[in-house]
Amino acid sequence: MSLQPETFKSVVKLAAERVIASAPELTSLDQAIGDGDHGFNMKRGFEAVLGKLDAISEQPFDEALKTIGKTLVMTVGGASGPLYGSFFLAAGEALSHDKHLPEDIADVFGSGVNAVSARGRSHVGEKTMLDVLVPVLETLKNAAGHPDLIARVSTTAAEAVERTAPMRATKGRASFLGPRSVGHIDPGARSSCILVQAVCASLEGKQ
Numbered sequence: 001m002s003l004q005p006e007t008f009k010s011v012v013k014l015a016a017e018r019v020i021a022s023a024p025e026l027t028s029l030d031q032a033i034g035d036g037d038h039g040f041n042m043k044r045g046f047e048a049v050l051g052k053l054d055a056i057s058e059q060p061f062d063e064a065l066k067t068i069g070k071t072l073v074m075t076v077g078g079a080s081g082p083l084y085g086s087f088f089l090a091a092g093e094a095l096s097h098d099k100h101l102p103e104d105i106a107d108v109f110g111s112g113v114n115a116v117s118a119r120g121r122s123h124v125g126e127k128t129m130l131d132v133l134v135p136v137l138e139t140l141k142n143a144a145g146h147p148d149l150i151a152r153v154s155t156t157a158a159e160a161v162e163r164t165a166p167m168r169a170t171k172g173r174a175s176f177l178g179p180r181s182v183g184h185i186d187p188g189a190r191s192s193c194i195l196v197q198a199v200c201a202s203l204e205g206k207q
């Protein structure tokens with residue numbers, strides 16, 4: 001069964017709404033180990049995505065993902081704007097090359113993860129959004145075709161975000177704190193978790 005445009009639209013809508021609603025939480029996480037702008041950055045970006053939702057949902061999925069990426073690059077700012085922007089641009093690009101949703105989700109998501117890693121010169125274990133995105137990718141690969149895939153992805157994201165707390169940041173602004181970055185959840189890991197869980201919730205039809 002192929003992904004339907006209405007499903008794609010409701011996924012994007014719920015993801016944007018949840019990120020916007022989580023701005024205060026993301027702000028307070030970024031106040032602890034960054035400069036406190038992550039909530040505002042993400043809210044501004046996803047409000048811009050919501051504002052274009054009708055146009056986005058009329059595009060083919062590859063173009064729609066690229067539009068989301070370009071919108072985030074232009075509006076989010078901070079380190080996370082170009083990183084999330086790269087994720088969606090690369091995912092859209094992957095979808096342009098004979099990939100299809102939902103069956104190629106691991107390849108498409110993996111292209112986004114690789115783009116974040118390349119752009120950020122970062123890897124798993126450095127206390128960034130990659131510490132959620134990479135485990136989610138592993139679950140997408142390992143549990144592909146499993147009837148519980150969506151629930152497993154959602155649980156993976158929730159567990160992965162908690163695992164960022166004991167990590168010491170070696171990338172991004174939090175790395176300036178050195179050992180004082182330990183003991184706090186990474187804000188970008190949390191926003192990635194919110195996005196992933198929103199996609200899961202929307203696909204499972206429970207909001």
Ligand code: ADP
Pocket residue numbers: 030034035036037038041077078079080081083116119120121122127128129130171172173186187188189
């Ligand atoms: P800034 O750090 O410029 O204020 P934000 O507060 O919007 O930008 O985003 C911070 C988040 O961006 C971090 O919590 C982290 O998850 C992510 N991040 C920062 N640098 C990198 C990097 N090099 N690779 C991957 N993610 C990163």
Ligand code: MG
Pocket residue numbers: 030034035036037038078173
């Ligand atoms: Mg910040």
